[in-house]
Amino acid sequence: MTNKFVHILGVPFIDTTRKEFITRLQDRIEKREKTFVVTANPEIVMHSLQDPAYKQILGKADYITADGIGIVKAAAIVGEPLPERVSGYDMMLDLMEMANQKRQRIFFLGASETVLQETVRLVQEKYTGIHIAGHHNGFFDWTDPTLPQTIKNSEPDLVFIALGFPRQEQWIGQHIDGFDQGVFIGVGGSFDVFSGNVKRAPELWQKLNLEWFYRLVKQPSRWKRMLVLPKFALVVIRGKVFSKG
Numbered sequence: 001m002t003n004k005f006v007h008i009l010g011v012p013f014i015d016t017t018r019k020e021f022i023t024r025l026q027d028r029i030e031k032r033e034k035t036f037v038v039t040a041n042p043e044i045v046m047h048s049l050q051d052p053a054y055k056q057i058l059g060k061a062d063y064i065t066a067d068g069i070g071i072v073k074a075a076a077i078v079g080e081p082l083p084e085r086v087s088g089y090d091m092m093l094d095l096m097e098m099a100n101q102k103r104q105r106i107f108f109l110g111a112s113e114t115v116l117q118e119t120v121r122l123v124q125e126k127y128t129g130i131h132i133a134g135h136h137n138g139f140f141d142w143t144d145p146t147l148p149q150t151i152k153n154s155e156p157d158l159v160f161i162a163l164g165f166p167r168q169e170q171w172i173g174q175h176i177d178g179f180d181q182g183v184f185i186g187v188g189g190s191f192d193v194f195s196g197n198v199k200r201a202p203e204l205w206q207k208l209n210l211e212w213f214y215r216l217v218k219q220p221s222r223w224k225r226m227l228v229l230p231k232f233a234l235v236v237i238r239g240k241v242f243s244k245g
């Protein structure tokens with residue numbers, strides 16, 4: 001499979017549909033190729049401009065996918081369109097479907113203990129073919145090597161890391177070298193959504209690309225974080241104007 005990337009403010013996004021990408025990951029699982037996946041939104045791209053250590057972590061990723069309509073729009077602005085969003089939550093669902101069919105092993109890391117327990121319970125109920133390699137909540141001592149060792153010993157095909165940005169990428173970046181196999185993917189607040197503790201936007205809102213607005217209405221405390229969106233748009237447009245000379 002060939003790799004084509006679209007660069008947005010120095011971050012290389014894989015040019016792929018979600019379906020193609022899932023097939024690619026499945027192929028890597030079968031070949032036991034260790035894989036680090038980042039699902040990046042405009043907030044992550046903007047953060048990478050300000051934090052060289054974070055940027056370096058992104059450099060360790062095998063694939064960075066376009067999480068959020070902002071990235072898809074930015075790609076169109078720079079004249080290298082990406083086919084669609086490839087979001088963490090959607091991929092988590094696709095990967096669980098696959099893992100269910102192929103009886104693969106998944107380790108669940110992140111979220112509060114209650115959300116995690118509910119997530120694991122629902123996975124067991126819905127996907128009887130999945131082997132739950134293990135699980136741990138997202139509030140632990142980062143200096144203790146026991147948890148990464150436990151994950152390694154559980155020999156997972158997939159590790160879902162729901163610690164939120166930028167923690168999940170930092171955690172993977174810090175530990176990936178110590179693992180021999182597995183697809184490691186940061187999935188943000190996906191366990192909260194999967195367990196029903198946070199509602200995702202209704203489909204129509206998603207289709208209209210207004211998921212960000214729905215989240216803002218439901219969780220108004222996020223408004224400050226969203227200020228990054230117009231800034232991101234400005235930086236992308238400015239870059240485009242200057243590159244034209």
Ligand code: UDP
Pocket residue numbers: 110111112115137138139162163164165167188189190191192
């Ligand atoms: N979370 C975690 N450990 C932490 C902080 C957060 O596991 O130290 C979890 C949190 O419980 C939630 C998810 O990470 O399930 C996403 O959190 P947040 O909404 O803060 O992140 P974002 O939406 O920015 O990815």
